[in-house]
Amino acid sequence: MLEDRRLAVLRAIVEDYVATHEPVGSKALVERHNLGVSPATIRNDMAALEDEGYIAQPHTSAGRVPTDLGYRLFVDRLSGVKPLSSPERRAIQEFLDSSVDLDDVMVRTVRLLAQITRQVALVQYPTLSRSSVRHIELIALSTTRLIMVLITDNGRVEQRTIECAAPISEIALGDIRARLLVAVSGQSFLSIPEILLTFSGQFPAEMQPLVTIIQATLLDAVTERIDERVVLGGTAHLARYGDAFPLSIQPVLEALEEQVVLLRLLGESSTNTSVTVRIGHENPVEAMESTSVVTARYGIGDSTVASLGVVGPTHMDYAGNIAAVQAVAQYVGRILGEQ
Amino acid sequence: MLEDRRLAVLRAIVEDYVATHEPVGSKALVERHNLGVSPATIRNDMAALEDEGYIAQPHTSAGRVPTDLGYRLFVDRLSGVKPLSSPERRAIQEFLDSSVDLDDVMVRTVRLLAQITRQVALVQYPTLSRSSVRHIELIALSTTRLIMVLITDNGRVEQRTIECAAPISEIALGDIRARLLVAVSGQSFLSIPEILLTFSGQFPAEMQPLVTIIQATLLDAVTERIDERVVLGGTAHLARYGDAFPLSIQPVLEALEEQVVLLRLLGESSTNTSVTVRIGHENPVEAMESTSVVTARYGIGDSTVASLGVVGPTHMDYAGNIAAVQAVAQYVGRILGEQ
């Protein structure tokens, strides 16, 4: 009973603070929410909540502000996910349905997510590690330069240019291309390194330099670059909070320019729950100490393919963002499955 | 003589204002620059410059600030391009040399440009209109879905997925692929529409639906999407000027998320001079009224391929940015030519 009210107070504080971005006091709290008690009682609860570390006051005799821990409790225990309205759902579906290729799906998704959450959105390309090779192409661009194009079964296209020391023989290249196609076509990316182990044996000595460099490039493409691409959108939303945004947005913008950072933000989401929320210092990136990240995995069918999510200030609308991220992840998975 | 000093005064004002971001007064001016005259004289010149619209004062009895017109004159008449130091040049070369493919060149270029200018950088992909087709590939991903991959002679890869109403016949697809390859291979993008006019005639009636949709997609790819891609980097630099940045950075960030805007910023650069500078209201985009854009074209050999540039506040270091943009454009052209 008592515990219940404390939690209700925390919830009310978070809701008010998210709405106003201003420290919230006991009196305002009882006015806005109809908790059936007096401000004085609320103050006692607040004092307790502060002792436990869920809220804090910026300075003496100011209202209370939720701490990271407070948001954590709020997210874990209190907030029911509010489902999107059906017009919203229809809009998502229609918007994503009109995509023409994978790039387009990614770009549209990131825009959509940024727009409905009014936060910075991240969308990771389907990971290569779960994909298999649909086609591989080797094409000479000049006498010493060729391009390798790799097409996955879910429509992702990877390219690499290769610079050769010696002039490329068209015949040798055709030969390698044909045999490589047979060897890797339909194979999963994870099995490629093993397949390549014995691949170069079938070629005569004079072709070895070319075979070797092609092989190395392919190996590099299926290992090094796995999971690499993340698209980003809606950075303008960061500027929406004038000075209200904790500190400057510069370090945040800087961090968001690093693919590595984006991958870390998205990457380590747990697999058991559908949506992962990382609040403030819980983030694995230092510059993101004053932001929260909401991510979800999306997949084609049952297999997990990649993650997407949003980044915003810790005082974000968690319920809304969680719902949006979840819904968009669902739809993206569906779209990719359909195509 | 008199005119000369006026220009020198304008130059000094611009330089000081760019350095300090604070209105500059007559006394400070004679102290920092050794113009051989007294503050009073400078004041007369300032009054004249203000009448002509080159400078303005934020409020009565404050120092002067250059207007867009002032910057324009400064750029046109006064600033000598300061060449990059040779270590800088070497760094550029080395950094770009280690790129593995076109995507990589673009990403590295935008990072490099953002880093040396400390501004937002834009780099446009080589335009398709000047490219020709090196290879085209059609690959079935499922029974009703196929992917078209287009490879240009400068290593750019374009992809499109195609959804068919009826199941795709592998044999028909192979046939179309072979003939399409013969028809468009080596042809310039501009000539593709013409070539396609008579292309479908050689196929029997039952293959027409498939041929038609492939043809339409190819046509779409070589016309609609031409010039479309611009990469962006260094947005964090916008946040560097606290309140000093004219107004909020939000509209600027929003505008920079639109590919169309980026293309307009880059696109209309004049061809006769090597570098184009557009100052404040000279920009074709409303949200960019308080920013300046420095762009240059880069090309492989003599043919113009695309543009790159930087975006920053009007009070930017024009001489430095012009030099950097010019140098980077040169090196990118060289790298793309080499590969």
Add this chain to the structure above:
DNA sequence: GTTAGCACTCACGAGTGCGGAGTGCCAGTG
């Protein structure tokens, strides 16, 4: 054409005072 002097303007910062929102504590009540 240049300079020195002078009166004037006005943004800015420091200092002051006050109101109000908020708190903690304590004593009283069902």
Add this chain to the structure above:
DNA sequence: CACTGGCACTCCGCACTCGTGAGTGCTAAC
């Protein structure tokens, strides 16, 4: 024992004042 009303206290934020100084325009002299 939990809740409430009351009270003293803190301290932020705002408005106001005022002195200072940088900067200007004008005029008269060189």
